[in-house]
Amino acid sequence: MMDDKLNNWMAYKINQYKANEDVLKKYVSHLEEPAYMDSIYLKAWEWLPKKLHTKSPNTQIFIVAIDNDALVDQGRIVFTLWSVYNQDKLKYGILGAHEMHHVLRKPIDFKVEPSEEGIFYLLQTILNEGSADMIDKKYSFEKADDVVYEYHFDELLLTKPDSIIRVIDTAIQEMAGTKGQKYPTVKQFRNLMNYSSGHNPGYYMADIIVRNGYRKELIKHIQNPFQFIILYNASAKRDKLHPPVFSDTTIDYIKQLQKKYWKNGKKRLS
DSSP states (O other), rough: OOTGGGGHHHHHHHHHHTTHHHHHHHHHHHSSSSSHHHHHHHHTTSSGGGGGGOOOOOOEEEEESSSSSSSEETTTEEEEHHHHHHHHSSSSSSSHHHHHHHHHHHHEEEEEHOOHHHHHHHHHHHHHHHHHHHHHHHHHTTTTTOOGGOOOHHHHOOOHHHHHHHHHHHHHHHHHHHHSOOOOOOHHHHHHHTTTTTTTHHHEEEHHHTTTTOHHHHHHHHTHHHHHHHHHHHHHHHHHOOOOOOOHHHHHHHHHHHHHHHHHHHHHHO
């Protein structure tokens, strides 16, 4: 039964807790230590500009058992115990830092027209998850041999991200060509991204930005979803693996959205 993990997921997860009960009990006690929160903040700050090197004293950590993820919900960080334990074995505090990055980044809630809700969902989520993925997911790939089965992220992060980008490019070109009369919905973009909440293609795009020397620019513009697209395009043009680039029409449309919304968006940061 344990060999067929997907079809016996609940039994597999319960078995993992039972087999590792003693070490997990010991591990949980460390989550309340000040040093653990310090490690989370330090790693989150590595991917934030100095103005966002703040703390969130009201953010609490909660642990659940039977799930497979971590998330931020109304200022609370919720860990699956088995998940955070395994991620911390790769590098102490990285999963918490990923989630804390979402809190400290303070994304802007743009007030947009109904026809633009889909494109803004796309822009916000790929920046949100792609930038935070630089904290933890790269370790998962680099140390894949040390990671248990359920935390191999290839399928989540690398399922045809290049194809997704090409479809995004086509969709934005159509929006530009019809002056917003034809537009993808939030549901359509969620489906396109395989319900990954922006991880795919966000990780792929952020990785290309960083490996082509634009890490500082990514951090500088960490709250600007328009710049994420522009930085990706500049990076993709330099990349030796020749990832897809967005068309001039798409980049011009993104710049128009930036001109339309970014000035007022920044006011909400003050």
